[in-house]
Amino acid sequence: MFSMSAWFHWIDLAGVAVFAISGTLMAHRKHMDGFGVVVLAAVTAIGGGTLRDMILDLPVFWVSDPSFFYVILLAAFVTILWLRFHSEFPLRYLLVADAFGLAFFNVMGLQKALQYGATPFVAIALGAMTGVFGGLIRDVICREIPLVLRGELYATACIIGGAAYVLATHLDIDSDITLLIALLTTLLVRLGAMRWYWHLPVFAAHEEDPNRD
Amino acid sequence: MFSMSAWFHWIDLAGVAVFAISGTLMAHRKHMDGFGVVVLAAVTAIGGGTLRDMILDLPVFWVSDPSFFYVILLAAFVTILWLRFHSEFPLRYLLVADAFGLAFFNVMGLQKALQYGATPFVAIALGAMTGVFGGLIRDVICREIPLVLRGELYATACIIGGAAYVLATHLDIDSDITLLIALLTTLLVRLGAMRWYWHLPVFAAHEEDPNRD
Protein backbone atom coordinates (compact mmCIF):
# COMPACT_ATOMS: atom_id res chain seq x y z
CA MET A 1 0.00 0.00 0.00
CA PHE A 2 0.98 3.57 -0.57
CA SER A 3 2.11 5.62 2.40
CA MET A 4 1.39 9.36 2.53
CA SER A 5 4.93 10.37 1.68
CA ALA A 6 5.06 8.02 -1.33
CA TRP A 7 1.81 9.60 -2.51
CA PHE A 8 3.37 13.04 -2.24
CA HIS A 9 6.44 12.02 -4.19
CA TRP A 10 4.30 10.60 -6.98
CA ILE A 11 2.04 13.64 -7.07
CA ASP A 12 5.07 15.90 -7.28
CA LEU A 13 6.52 13.80 -10.12
CA ALA A 14 3.15 13.80 -11.90
CA GLY A 15 2.90 17.60 -11.61
CA VAL A 16 6.44 17.94 -12.97
CA ALA A 17 5.69 15.60 -15.89
CA VAL A 18 2.47 17.38 -16.78
CA PHE A 19 3.99 20.85 -16.69
CA ALA A 20 7.02 19.61 -18.66
CA ILE A 21 4.55 18.46 -21.33
CA SER A 22 2.84 21.86 -21.31
CA GLY A 23 6.24 23.60 -21.63
CA THR A 24 7.21 21.37 -24.55
CA LEU A 25 3.88 22.00 -26.29
CA MET A 26 4.37 25.74 -25.88
CA ALA A 27 7.94 25.47 -27.23
CA HIS A 28 6.59 23.68 -30.28
CA ARG A 29 3.92 26.33 -30.75
CA LYS A 30 6.66 28.99 -30.64
CA HIS A 31 8.82 27.13 -33.18
CA MET A 32 11.69 26.68 -30.74
CA ASP A 33 14.36 24.08 -31.32
CA GLY A 34 17.31 22.34 -29.69
CA PHE A 35 17.79 22.09 -25.93
CA GLY A 36 15.89 25.36 -25.51
CA VAL A 37 12.79 23.19 -25.63
CA VAL A 38 13.99 21.22 -22.61
CA VAL A 39 14.92 24.47 -20.83
CA LEU A 40 11.37 25.76 -21.29
CA ALA A 41 9.93 22.40 -20.19
CA ALA A 42 12.14 22.44 -17.08
CA VAL A 43 11.38 26.05 -16.16
CA THR A 44 7.65 25.36 -16.40
CA ALA A 45 7.94 22.08 -14.48
CA ILE A 46 10.15 23.06 -11.55
CA GLY A 47 9.58 26.84 -11.39
CA GLY A 48 6.65 26.71 -8.97
CA GLY A 49 8.16 24.19 -6.55
CA THR A 50 11.53 25.95 -6.61
CA LEU A 51 9.92 29.24 -5.62
CA ARG A 52 7.87 27.47 -2.90
CA ASP A 53 10.98 25.88 -1.36
CA MET A 54 13.02 29.09 -1.55
CA ILE A 55 10.22 31.00 0.19
CA LEU A 56 9.84 28.34 2.89
CA ASP A 57 13.64 28.44 3.27
CA LEU A 58 13.91 24.68 2.60
CA PRO A 59 16.44 22.86 0.40
CA VAL A 60 15.01 22.99 -3.12
CA PHE A 61 13.31 19.65 -3.82
CA TRP A 62 15.21 18.67 -6.97
CA VAL A 63 18.77 19.41 -5.76
CA SER A 64 19.17 16.13 -3.91
CA ASP A 65 16.94 14.07 -6.19
CA PRO A 66 17.81 13.75 -9.90
CA SER A 67 14.59 11.81 -10.62
CA PHE A 68 12.79 15.07 -11.38
CA PHE A 69 15.16 15.78 -14.26
CA TYR A 70 14.73 12.26 -15.63
CA VAL A 71 10.98 12.81 -15.58
CA ILE A 72 11.34 16.16 -17.39
CA LEU A 73 13.58 14.66 -20.08
CA LEU A 74 11.24 11.69 -20.50
CA ALA A 75 8.09 13.85 -20.66
CA ALA A 76 9.70 16.24 -23.16
CA PHE A 77 10.96 13.31 -25.27
CA VAL A 78 7.60 11.55 -25.40
CA THR A 79 5.84 14.83 -26.27
CA ILE A 80 8.37 15.54 -29.04
CA LEU A 81 7.88 12.05 -30.48
CA TRP A 82 4.10 12.45 -30.37
CA LEU A 83 4.37 15.79 -32.14
CA ARG A 84 6.39 14.23 -34.98
CA PHE A 85 3.40 12.08 -35.90
CA HIS A 86 0.68 14.63 -35.23
CA SER A 87 1.63 17.80 -37.06
CA GLU A 88 -1.07 19.80 -35.33
CA PHE A 89 -2.18 19.84 -31.76
CA PRO A 90 -5.20 21.68 -30.44
CA LEU A 91 -4.58 24.44 -27.91
CA ARG A 92 -7.05 22.59 -25.67
CA TYR A 93 -4.46 19.85 -24.96
CA LEU A 94 -2.04 22.45 -23.61
CA LEU A 95 -4.77 23.89 -21.40
CA VAL A 96 -5.82 20.49 -20.03
CA ALA A 97 -2.20 19.49 -19.27
CA ASP A 98 -1.84 22.84 -17.56
CA ALA A 99 -4.98 22.26 -15.45
CA PHE A 100 -3.65 18.94 -14.14
CA GLY A 101 -0.27 20.50 -13.30
CA LEU A 102 -2.05 23.35 -11.54
CA ALA A 103 -4.05 20.95 -9.34
CA PHE A 104 -1.06 18.73 -8.47
CA PHE A 105 1.21 21.64 -7.56
CA ASN A 106 -1.49 23.49 -5.64
CA VAL A 107 -1.95 20.49 -3.35
CA MET A 108 1.81 19.92 -2.94
CA GLY A 109 2.33 23.57 -2.08
CA LEU A 110 -0.51 23.57 0.45
CA GLN A 111 0.71 20.41 2.09
CA LYS A 112 4.35 21.51 2.34
CA ALA A 113 3.43 24.98 3.62
CA LEU A 114 1.19 23.60 6.38
CA GLN A 115 3.84 21.01 7.30
CA TYR A 116 6.42 23.77 7.80
CA GLY A 117 4.24 25.93 10.01
CA ALA A 118 2.43 28.37 7.71
CA THR A 119 -1.01 29.55 8.81
CA PRO A 120 -3.91 28.23 6.68
CA PHE A 121 -4.32 31.59 4.96
CA VAL A 122 -0.65 31.77 3.99
CA ALA A 123 -0.70 28.10 2.98
CA ILE A 124 -3.53 28.75 0.52
CA ALA A 125 -1.53 31.61 -0.99
CA LEU A 126 1.60 29.48 -1.17
CA GLY A 127 -0.29 26.59 -2.77
CA ALA A 128 -1.66 28.92 -5.44
CA MET A 129 1.83 30.33 -5.96
CA THR A 130 3.30 26.85 -6.47
CA GLY A 131 0.59 26.02 -8.97
CA VAL A 132 0.68 29.29 -10.83
CA PHE A 133 4.33 30.28 -11.00
CA GLY A 134 5.73 27.70 -13.45
CA GLY A 135 3.08 28.48 -16.04
CA LEU A 136 3.44 32.20 -15.39
CA ILE A 137 7.14 32.25 -16.27
CA ARG A 138 6.53 29.90 -19.21
CA ASP A 139 4.07 32.45 -20.60
CA VAL A 140 6.23 35.47 -19.74
CA ILE A 141 9.28 33.94 -21.46
CA CYS A 142 7.18 33.16 -24.53
CA ARG A 143 5.64 36.62 -24.52
CA GLU A 144 2.09 35.37 -24.11
CA ILE A 145 -0.39 37.08 -21.79
CA PRO A 146 -0.11 34.67 -18.84
CA LEU A 147 -3.00 32.20 -18.52
CA VAL A 148 -3.16 33.01 -14.83
CA LEU A 149 -4.19 36.59 -15.61
CA ARG A 150 -6.89 35.75 -18.11
CA GLY A 151 -10.51 35.57 -17.10
CA GLU A 152 -11.13 31.85 -16.59
CA LEU A 153 -10.77 31.16 -12.86
CA TYR A 154 -7.12 30.15 -12.92
CA ALA A 155 -5.77 31.39 -9.60
CA THR A 156 -9.32 31.16 -8.27
CA ALA A 157 -9.36 27.38 -8.85
CA CYS A 158 -6.27 27.07 -6.63
CA ILE A 159 -7.82 29.20 -3.92
CA ILE A 160 -11.09 27.22 -3.91
CA GLY A 161 -9.13 23.94 -3.88
CA GLY A 162 -7.02 25.32 -1.03
CA ALA A 163 -10.08 26.32 0.95
CA ALA A 164 -11.47 22.80 0.48
CA TYR A 165 -8.19 21.35 1.76
CA VAL A 166 -8.15 23.55 4.86
CA LEU A 167 -11.82 22.83 5.52
CA ALA A 168 -11.35 19.05 5.20
CA THR A 169 -8.36 19.21 7.55
CA HIS A 170 -10.50 21.00 10.13
CA LEU A 171 -13.21 18.34 9.76
CA ASP A 172 -10.64 15.65 10.61
CA ILE A 173 -11.13 13.85 7.33
CA ASP A 174 -8.51 11.19 6.55
CA SER A 175 -5.43 12.90 5.12
CA ASP A 176 -5.30 10.86 1.88
CA ILE A 177 -8.92 11.70 1.18
CA THR A 178 -8.32 15.36 2.04
CA LEU A 179 -5.58 15.35 -0.55
CA LEU A 180 -7.87 13.82 -3.14
CA ILE A 181 -10.67 16.30 -2.36
CA ALA A 182 -8.36 19.29 -2.82
CA LEU A 183 -6.89 17.83 -6.01
CA LEU A 184 -10.29 17.18 -7.59
CA THR A 185 -11.79 20.50 -6.46
CA THR A 186 -8.94 22.47 -8.05
CA LEU A 187 -9.03 20.40 -11.23
CA LEU A 188 -12.81 20.48 -11.65
CA VAL A 189 -13.14 24.23 -11.02
CA ARG A 190 -10.43 24.88 -13.58
CA LEU A 191 -11.78 22.45 -16.20
CA GLY A 192 -15.34 23.66 -15.58
CA ALA A 193 -14.26 27.25 -16.05
CA MET A 194 -12.57 26.33 -19.35
CA ARG A 195 -15.58 24.32 -20.55
CA TRP A 196 -18.40 26.67 -19.57
CA TYR A 197 -16.51 29.97 -19.57
CA TRP A 198 -17.13 30.59 -15.88
CA HIS A 199 -15.61 33.80 -14.75
CA LEU A 200 -15.44 36.09 -11.77
CA PRO A 201 -16.27 39.64 -12.74
CA VAL A 202 -14.11 42.00 -10.75
CA PHE A 203 -14.31 45.23 -12.64
CA ALA A 204 -17.53 46.64 -14.03
CA ALA A 205 -17.89 45.95 -17.75
CA HIS A 206 -15.66 48.15 -19.87
CA GLU A 207 -16.98 49.70 -22.99
CA GLU A 208 -15.25 48.05 -25.91
CA ASP A 209 -11.99 49.85 -26.38
CA PRO A 210 -10.29 49.45 -29.75
CA ASN A 211 -6.93 50.34 -28.19
CA ARG A 212 -7.03 47.63 -25.54
CA ASP A 213 -3.74 45.78 -25.19
CA MET B 1 4.72 56.31 21.20
CA PHE B 2 5.92 54.28 18.27
CA SER B 3 8.95 52.10 18.72
CA MET B 4 11.34 51.60 15.80
CA SER B 5 10.13 48.08 15.04
CA ALA B 6 6.48 49.19 14.99
CA TRP B 7 7.50 51.91 12.54
CA PHE B 8 9.12 49.33 10.30
CA HIS B 9 6.10 47.07 10.37
CA TRP B 10 3.81 49.96 9.39
CA ILE B 11 6.15 51.14 6.65
CA ASP B 12 6.31 47.62 5.26
CA LEU B 13 2.50 47.35 5.34
CA ALA B 14 2.17 50.78 3.70
CA GLY B 15 4.59 49.79 0.93
CA VAL B 16 2.65 46.57 0.37
CA ALA B 17 -0.67 48.46 0.24
CA VAL B 18 0.63 51.06 -2.19
CA PHE B 19 2.18 48.54 -4.56
CA ALA B 20 -0.97 46.40 -4.36
CA ILE B 21 -2.91 49.47 -5.52
CA SER B 22 -0.47 50.03 -8.38
CA GLY B 23 -0.79 46.35 -9.38
CA THR B 24 -4.59 46.58 -9.33
CA LEU B 25 -4.54 49.77 -11.41
CA MET B 26 -2.29 48.09 -13.96
CA ALA B 27 -4.58 45.03 -14.03
CA HIS B 28 -7.54 47.33 -14.76
CA ARG B 29 -5.56 49.08 -17.49
CA LYS B 30 -4.85 45.68 -19.06
CA HIS B 31 -8.52 44.62 -18.84
CA MET B 32 -7.78 41.68 -16.56
CA ASP B 33 -10.51 40.10 -14.51
CA GLY B 34 -11.15 37.59 -11.70
CA PHE B 35 -8.55 36.64 -9.13
CA GLY B 36 -5.79 37.33 -11.66
CA VAL B 37 -6.15 40.94 -10.53
CA VAL B 38 -5.29 39.94 -6.98
CA VAL B 39 -2.39 37.81 -8.23
CA LEU B 40 -0.92 40.79 -10.05
CA ALA B 41 -1.50 43.02 -7.01
CA ALA B 42 0.23 40.45 -4.77
CA VAL B 43 3.20 39.91 -7.11
CA THR B 44 3.77 43.65 -7.28
CA ALA B 45 3.34 44.11 -3.55
CA ILE B 46 5.44 41.29 -2.14
CA GLY B 47 7.86 40.62 -5.03
CA GLY B 48 10.55 43.04 -3.89
CA GLY B 49 10.52 42.04 -0.22
CA THR B 50 10.42 38.35 -1.06
CA LEU B 51 13.52 38.69 -3.23
CA ARG B 52 15.25 40.72 -0.48
CA ASP B 53 14.58 38.08 2.16
CA MET B 54 15.60 35.20 -0.10
CA ILE B 55 18.87 36.96 -0.93
CA LEU B 56 19.58 37.76 2.74
CA ASP B 57 18.76 34.09 3.48
CA LEU B 58 16.06 35.11 5.99
CA PRO B 59 12.57 33.62 6.40
CA VAL B 60 10.37 35.47 3.91
CA PHE B 61 8.49 38.20 5.78
CA TRP B 62 4.93 37.19 4.88
CA VAL B 63 5.17 33.43 5.59
CA SER B 64 4.64 33.81 9.34
CA ASP B 65 2.41 36.90 9.17
CA PRO B 66 -0.86 36.75 7.24
CA SER B 67 -1.52 40.48 7.78
CA PHE B 68 0.28 41.27 4.52
CA PHE B 69 -2.27 39.26 2.57
CA TYR B 70 -5.15 40.96 4.35
CA VAL B 71 -3.65 44.31 3.37
CA ILE B 72 -3.27 43.20 -0.27
CA LEU B 73 -6.87 41.98 -0.43
CA LEU B 74 -8.14 45.16 1.22
CA ALA B 75 -6.09 47.48 -1.01
CA ALA B 76 -7.17 45.61 -4.15
CA PHE B 77 -10.81 45.65 -3.02
CA VAL B 78 -10.87 49.38 -2.27
CA THR B 79 -9.16 50.14 -5.58
CA ILE B 80 -11.66 47.99 -7.47
CA LEU B 81 -14.57 49.74 -5.75
CA TRP B 82 -13.09 53.14 -6.56
CA LEU B 83 -12.67 52.12 -10.20
CA ARG B 84 -16.36 51.17 -10.44
CA PHE B 85 -17.34 54.77 -9.80
CA HIS B 86 -14.56 56.44 -11.79
CA SER B 87 -14.49 54.82 -15.20
CA GLU B 88 -11.21 56.49 -16.08
CA PHE B 89 -8.09 56.95 -14.06
CA PRO B 90 -5.11 59.03 -15.11
CA LEU B 91 -1.80 57.21 -15.59
CA ARG B 92 -0.36 59.73 -13.16
CA TYR B 93 -2.13 58.04 -10.22
CA LEU B 94 -0.41 54.77 -11.02
CA LEU B 95 2.94 56.55 -11.18
CA VAL B 96 2.42 58.36 -7.87
CA ALA B 97 1.33 55.16 -6.07
CA ASP B 98 4.40 53.53 -7.55
CA ALA B 99 6.67 56.33 -6.27
CA PHE B 100 5.41 55.90 -2.69
CA GLY B 101 5.88 52.14 -2.86
CA LEU B 102 9.38 52.66 -4.24
CA ALA B 103 10.35 54.93 -1.33
CA PHE B 104 8.87 52.67 1.39
CA PHE B 105 10.47 49.52 0.07
CA ASN B 106 13.82 51.18 -0.59
CA VAL B 107 14.05 52.20 3.07
CA MET B 108 12.90 48.79 4.35
CA GLY B 109 15.43 47.01 2.14
CA LEU B 110 18.26 49.29 3.27
CA GLN B 111 17.37 48.89 6.91
CA LYS B 112 17.05 45.11 6.79
CA ALA B 113 20.25 44.68 4.77
CA LEU B 114 22.30 46.80 7.21
CA GLN B 115 20.75 44.97 10.16
CA TYR B 116 21.88 41.60 8.74
CA GLY B 117 25.44 42.66 8.13
CA ALA B 118 25.60 43.93 4.55
CA THR B 119 28.18 46.64 3.81
CA PRO B 120 26.68 50.10 3.05
CA PHE B 121 27.37 49.72 -0.66
CA VAL B 122 25.61 46.37 -0.83
CA ALA B 123 22.78 47.71 1.35
CA ILE B 124 22.12 50.52 -1.12
CA ALA B 125 21.96 47.99 -3.96
CA LEU B 126 19.66 45.74 -1.94
CA GLY B 127 17.38 48.65 -1.00
CA ALA B 128 17.07 49.62 -4.66
CA MET B 129 16.38 45.98 -5.53
CA THR B 130 13.59 45.76 -2.94
CA GLY B 131 12.04 48.95 -4.27
CA VAL B 132 12.41 48.14 -7.93
CA PHE B 133 11.70 44.44 -8.24
CA GLY B 134 7.95 44.28 -7.56
CA GLY B 135 7.21 46.93 -10.17
CA LEU B 136 9.68 45.34 -12.57
CA ILE B 137 7.88 41.99 -12.59
CA ARG B 138 4.48 43.76 -12.70
CA ASP B 139 5.60 45.46 -15.91
CA VAL B 140 7.29 42.38 -17.37
CA ILE B 141 4.18 40.26 -16.78
CA CYS B 142 2.02 42.94 -18.40
CA ARG B 143 4.45 43.29 -21.29
CA GLU B 144 5.16 46.95 -20.63
CA ILE B 145 8.67 48.39 -20.88
CA PRO B 146 9.53 48.42 -17.16
CA LEU B 147 9.28 51.86 -15.51
CA VAL B 148 12.63 51.17 -13.87
CA LEU B 149 14.34 51.17 -17.25
CA ARG B 150 12.78 54.34 -18.57
CA GLY B 151 14.57 57.64 -18.37
CA GLU B 152 13.08 59.30 -15.29
CA LEU B 153 15.44 58.60 -12.40
CA TYR B 154 13.71 55.51 -11.12
CA ALA B 155 16.52 53.33 -9.78
CA THR B 156 18.51 56.53 -9.32
CA ALA B 157 15.96 57.83 -6.79
CA CYS B 158 16.54 54.69 -4.70
CA ILE B 159 20.30 55.07 -4.89
CA ILE B 160 20.21 58.74 -3.88
CA GLY B 161 17.79 57.92 -1.03
CA GLY B 162 20.09 55.09 0.01
CA ALA B 163 23.15 57.33 -0.01
CA ALA B 164 21.23 59.82 2.20
CA TYR B 165 20.40 56.99 4.61
CA VAL B 166 23.99 55.79 4.85
CA LEU B 167 25.24 59.37 5.25
CA ALA B 168 22.73 60.14 8.01
CA THR B 169 23.70 56.93 9.80
CA HIS B 170 27.35 57.99 9.70
CA LEU B 171 26.41 61.43 11.10
CA ASP B 172 24.77 59.69 14.08
CA ILE B 173 21.39 61.21 13.35
CA ASP B 174 18.49 59.70 15.32
CA SER B 175 17.42 56.51 13.61
CA ASP B 176 13.75 57.49 13.19
CA ILE B 177 14.79 60.75 11.55
CA THR B 178 17.32 58.92 9.36
CA LEU B 179 14.47 56.75 8.18
CA LEU B 180 12.33 59.77 7.39
CA ILE B 181 15.17 61.52 5.54
CA ALA B 182 15.78 58.49 3.32
CA LEU B 183 12.04 58.06 2.70
CA LEU B 184 11.52 61.68 1.69
CA THR B 185 14.71 61.88 -0.39
CA THR B 186 13.71 58.85 -2.46
CA LEU B 187 10.15 60.06 -2.84
CA LEU B 188 11.04 63.65 -3.76
CA VAL B 189 13.71 62.69 -6.29
CA ARG B 190 11.26 60.33 -7.97
CA LEU B 191 8.32 62.76 -7.93
CA GLY B 192 10.55 65.64 -9.03
CA ALA B 193 11.90 63.57 -11.91
CA MET B 194 8.32 62.79 -12.99
CA ARG B 195 7.20 66.41 -12.66
CA TRP B 196 10.14 68.18 -14.28
CA TYR B 197 11.42 65.39 -16.52
CA TRP B 198 14.80 65.22 -14.81
CA HIS B 199 16.99 62.62 -16.34
CA LEU B 200 20.50 61.31 -16.21
CA PRO B 201 22.01 61.14 -19.66
CA VAL B 202 24.18 58.06 -19.87
CA PHE B 203 24.63 57.52 -23.55
CA ALA B 204 25.36 60.32 -25.99
CA ALA B 205 22.25 61.42 -27.86
CA HIS B 206 21.20 58.99 -30.53
CA GLU B 207 20.13 60.23 -33.90
CA GLU B 208 16.44 59.52 -34.23
CA ASP B 209 16.16 55.99 -35.43
CA PRO B 210 12.86 55.02 -37.04
CA ASN B 211 13.53 51.34 -36.25
CA ARG B 212 14.01 51.84 -32.53
CA ASP B 213 12.22 49.26 -30.43
Add this chain to the structure above:
Amino acid sequence: MFSMSAWFHWIDLAGVAVFAISGTLMAHRKHMDGFGVVVLAAVTAIGGGTLRDMILDLPVFWVSDPSFFYVILLAAFVTILWLRFHSEFPLRYLLVADAFGLAFFNVMGLQKALQYGATPFVAIALGAMTGVFGGLIRDVICREIPLVLRGELYATACIIGGAAYVLATHLDIDSDITLLIALLTTLLVRLGAMRWYWHLPVFAAHEEDPNRD
Protein backbone atom coordinates in the same frame (compact mmCIF):
# COMPACT_ATOMS: atom_id res chain seq x y z
CA MET C 1 50.87 31.24 -7.87
CA PHE C 2 47.10 31.07 -8.08
CA SER C 3 45.27 28.79 -5.71
CA MET C 4 42.03 27.15 -6.78
CA SER C 5 39.84 29.47 -4.76
CA ALA C 6 41.55 32.58 -6.19
CA TRP C 7 40.92 31.14 -9.64
CA PHE C 8 37.24 30.77 -8.83
CA HIS C 9 36.95 34.31 -7.54
CA TRP C 10 38.53 35.70 -10.69
CA ILE C 11 36.37 33.56 -12.96
CA ASP C 12 33.29 34.73 -11.09
CA LEU C 13 34.37 38.37 -11.43
CA ALA C 14 35.15 37.85 -15.12
CA GLY C 15 31.73 36.32 -15.71
CA VAL C 16 30.09 39.23 -13.90
CA ALA C 17 32.07 41.78 -15.94
CA VAL C 18 31.28 40.12 -19.24
CA PHE C 19 27.56 39.81 -18.55
CA ALA C 20 27.49 43.41 -17.26
CA ILE C 21 28.91 44.45 -20.64
CA SER C 22 26.29 42.42 -22.46
CA GLY C 23 23.55 44.01 -20.32
CA THR C 24 24.90 47.50 -21.05
CA LEU C 25 25.07 46.79 -24.78
CA MET C 26 21.48 45.58 -24.72
CA ALA C 27 20.40 48.70 -22.79
CA HIS C 28 22.06 50.86 -25.45
CA ARG C 29 20.34 48.90 -28.19
CA LYS C 30 17.01 49.52 -26.45
CA HIS C 31 17.71 53.27 -26.07
CA MET C 32 17.60 53.15 -22.28
CA ASP C 33 19.14 55.87 -20.19
CA GLY C 34 20.07 56.81 -16.62
CA PHE C 35 20.71 54.27 -13.90
CA GLY C 36 18.29 51.86 -15.59
CA VAL C 37 21.29 50.90 -17.71
CA VAL C 38 23.20 49.86 -14.60
CA VAL C 39 20.14 48.00 -13.30
CA LEU C 40 19.95 45.96 -16.50
CA ALA C 41 23.72 45.36 -16.40
CA ALA C 42 23.46 44.18 -12.77
CA VAL C 43 20.44 41.94 -13.35
CA THR C 44 22.23 40.26 -16.26
CA ALA C 45 25.50 39.96 -14.34
CA ILE C 46 24.34 38.61 -10.98
CA GLY C 47 20.99 37.02 -11.90
CA GLY C 48 22.38 33.56 -12.63
CA GLY C 49 24.65 33.33 -9.59
CA THR C 50 21.95 34.71 -7.29
CA LEU C 51 19.51 32.02 -8.42
CA ARG C 52 22.22 29.34 -8.03
CA ASP C 53 22.98 30.38 -4.44
CA MET C 54 19.30 30.67 -3.48
CA ILE C 55 18.64 27.18 -4.86
CA LEU C 56 21.68 25.70 -3.07
CA ASP C 57 20.46 27.51 0.09
CA LEU C 58 23.80 29.34 0.44
CA PRO C 59 24.37 33.01 1.30
CA VAL C 60 24.19 34.88 -2.00
CA PHE C 61 27.74 35.50 -3.23
CA TRP C 62 27.58 39.30 -3.56
CA VAL C 63 25.95 40.13 -0.19
CA SER C 64 29.19 39.95 1.78
CA ASP C 65 31.47 41.11 -1.04
CA PRO C 66 30.95 44.54 -2.63
CA SER C 67 33.65 43.89 -5.26
CA PHE C 68 31.04 42.46 -7.61
CA PHE C 69 29.21 45.78 -7.67
CA TYR C 70 32.43 47.70 -8.32
CA VAL C 71 33.08 45.38 -11.27
CA ILE C 72 29.55 45.92 -12.61
CA LEU C 73 29.86 49.70 -12.34
CA LEU C 74 33.30 49.66 -13.95
CA ALA C 75 32.25 47.35 -16.79
CA ALA C 76 29.13 49.43 -17.47
CA PHE C 77 31.15 52.67 -17.37
CA VAL C 78 33.85 51.44 -19.77
CA THR C 79 31.19 50.10 -22.14
CA ILE C 80 29.32 53.41 -22.04
CA LEU C 81 32.53 55.34 -22.76
CA TRP C 82 33.35 53.03 -25.64
CA LEU C 83 29.87 53.50 -27.07
CA ARG C 84 30.29 57.30 -27.04
CA PHE C 85 33.11 57.00 -29.57
CA HIS C 86 31.67 54.19 -31.65
CA SER C 87 28.12 55.12 -32.52
CA GLU C 88 27.37 51.66 -33.85
CA PHE C 89 28.21 48.29 -32.48
CA PRO C 90 27.63 45.03 -34.27
CA LEU C 91 25.19 42.57 -32.65
CA ARG C 92 28.03 40.05 -32.87
CA TYR C 93 29.89 41.79 -29.99
CA LEU C 94 26.88 41.29 -27.73
CA LEU C 95 26.72 37.63 -28.68
CA VAL C 96 30.44 37.03 -28.10
CA ALA C 97 30.36 38.78 -24.68
CA ASP C 98 27.36 36.63 -23.89
CA ALA C 99 29.21 33.43 -24.89
CA PHE C 100 32.11 34.20 -22.54
CA GLY C 101 29.71 34.95 -19.66
CA LEU C 102 27.87 31.72 -20.38
CA ALA C 103 31.06 29.66 -20.18
CA PHE C 104 32.34 31.34 -16.99
CA PHE C 105 29.05 31.01 -15.14
CA ASN C 106 28.44 27.46 -16.31
CA VAL C 107 31.76 26.35 -14.79
CA MET C 108 31.19 28.30 -11.56
CA GLY C 109 27.70 26.81 -11.19
CA LEU C 110 28.98 23.29 -11.80
CA GLN C 111 31.80 23.69 -9.35
CA LYS C 112 29.70 25.17 -6.57
CA ALA C 113 26.90 22.60 -7.02
CA LEU C 114 29.33 19.65 -6.81
CA GLN C 115 31.06 21.23 -3.81
CA TYR C 116 27.73 21.42 -1.94
CA GLY C 117 26.73 17.85 -2.59
CA ALA C 118 24.65 17.86 -5.77
CA THR C 119 24.80 14.71 -7.92
CA PRO C 120 26.64 15.14 -11.26
CA PHE C 121 23.36 15.19 -13.18
CA VAL C 122 21.88 17.92 -10.99
CA ALA C 123 25.19 19.82 -11.08
CA ILE C 124 25.08 19.94 -14.89
CA ALA C 125 21.53 21.32 -14.73
CA LEU C 126 22.53 23.86 -12.11
CA GLY C 127 25.60 24.95 -14.10
CA ALA C 128 23.44 25.50 -17.16
CA MET C 129 20.94 27.42 -15.03
CA THR C 130 23.66 29.70 -13.67
CA GLY C 131 24.93 30.37 -17.17
CA VAL C 132 21.56 30.84 -18.77
CA PHE C 133 19.46 32.71 -16.22
CA GLY C 134 21.06 36.18 -16.27
CA GLY C 135 20.78 36.43 -20.04
CA LEU C 136 17.27 35.00 -19.93
CA ILE C 137 15.94 37.73 -17.64
CA ARG C 138 17.88 40.38 -19.60
CA ASP C 139 16.05 39.29 -22.73
CA VAL C 140 12.68 38.89 -21.00
CA ILE C 141 12.91 42.38 -19.49
CA CYS C 142 13.83 43.83 -22.88
CA ARG C 143 11.07 41.89 -24.60
CA GLU C 144 13.41 39.98 -26.88
CA ILE C 145 12.93 36.28 -27.62
CA PRO C 146 15.54 34.89 -25.17
CA LEU C 147 18.81 33.81 -26.83
CA VAL C 148 18.64 30.62 -24.77
CA LEU C 149 15.51 29.54 -26.61
CA ARG C 150 16.77 30.23 -30.10
CA GLY C 151 18.21 27.48 -32.26
CA GLU C 152 21.95 27.89 -31.83
CA LEU C 153 23.07 25.44 -29.12
CA TYR C 154 22.86 27.83 -26.20
CA ALA C 155 21.77 25.66 -23.28
CA THR C 156 23.31 22.73 -25.16
CA ALA C 157 26.78 24.31 -24.95
CA CYS C 158 26.43 24.43 -21.15
CA ILE C 159 25.32 20.82 -20.99
CA ILE C 160 28.20 19.60 -23.20
CA GLY C 161 30.67 21.68 -21.16
CA GLY C 162 29.15 20.25 -17.98
CA ALA C 163 29.46 16.71 -19.26
CA ALA C 164 33.14 17.38 -20.08
CA TYR C 165 33.65 18.69 -16.54
CA VAL C 166 32.05 15.64 -14.91
CA LEU C 167 33.98 13.30 -17.22
CA ALA C 168 37.31 15.01 -16.47
CA THR C 169 36.57 14.81 -12.75
CA HIS C 170 35.96 11.07 -13.06
CA LEU C 171 39.26 10.65 -14.96
CA ASP C 172 41.10 12.28 -12.02
CA ILE C 173 42.44 15.09 -14.18
CA ASP C 174 44.00 17.99 -12.22
CA SER C 175 41.22 20.27 -11.01
CA ASP C 176 42.60 23.46 -12.62
CA ILE C 177 42.86 21.70 -15.97
CA THR C 178 39.36 20.25 -15.53
CA LEU C 179 38.12 23.78 -15.04
CA LEU C 180 39.86 24.96 -18.19
CA ILE C 181 38.54 22.03 -20.23
CA ALA C 182 34.95 22.75 -19.20
CA LEU C 183 35.40 26.47 -19.84
CA LEU C 184 36.81 25.99 -23.32
CA THR C 185 34.34 23.26 -24.28
CA THR C 186 31.35 25.46 -23.38
CA LEU C 187 32.85 28.49 -25.12
CA LEU C 188 33.88 26.68 -28.29
CA VAL C 189 30.58 24.85 -28.72
CA ARG C 190 28.71 28.14 -28.33
CA LEU C 191 31.02 30.15 -30.61
CA GLY C 192 31.11 27.32 -33.16
CA ALA C 193 27.31 27.16 -33.17
CA MET C 194 27.17 30.93 -33.78
CA ARG C 195 29.81 30.81 -36.53
CA TRP C 196 28.63 27.75 -38.45
CA TYR C 197 24.95 27.79 -37.50
CA TRP C 198 25.12 24.39 -35.78
CA HIS C 199 21.81 23.37 -34.42
CA LEU C 200 20.06 20.47 -32.82
CA PRO C 201 16.84 19.64 -34.59
CA VAL C 202 14.26 18.60 -32.04
CA PHE C 203 11.00 18.94 -33.85
CA ALA C 204 10.46 17.78 -37.42
CA ALA C 205 10.63 20.70 -39.86
CA HIS C 206 7.55 22.88 -39.81
CA GLU C 207 6.01 24.08 -42.99
CA GLU C 208 6.49 27.82 -43.19
CA ASP C 209 3.66 29.38 -41.26
CA PRO C 210 2.90 33.04 -41.98
CA ASN C 211 1.24 33.38 -38.55
CA ARG C 212 4.25 32.20 -36.55
CA ASP C 213 4.99 34.35 -33.56
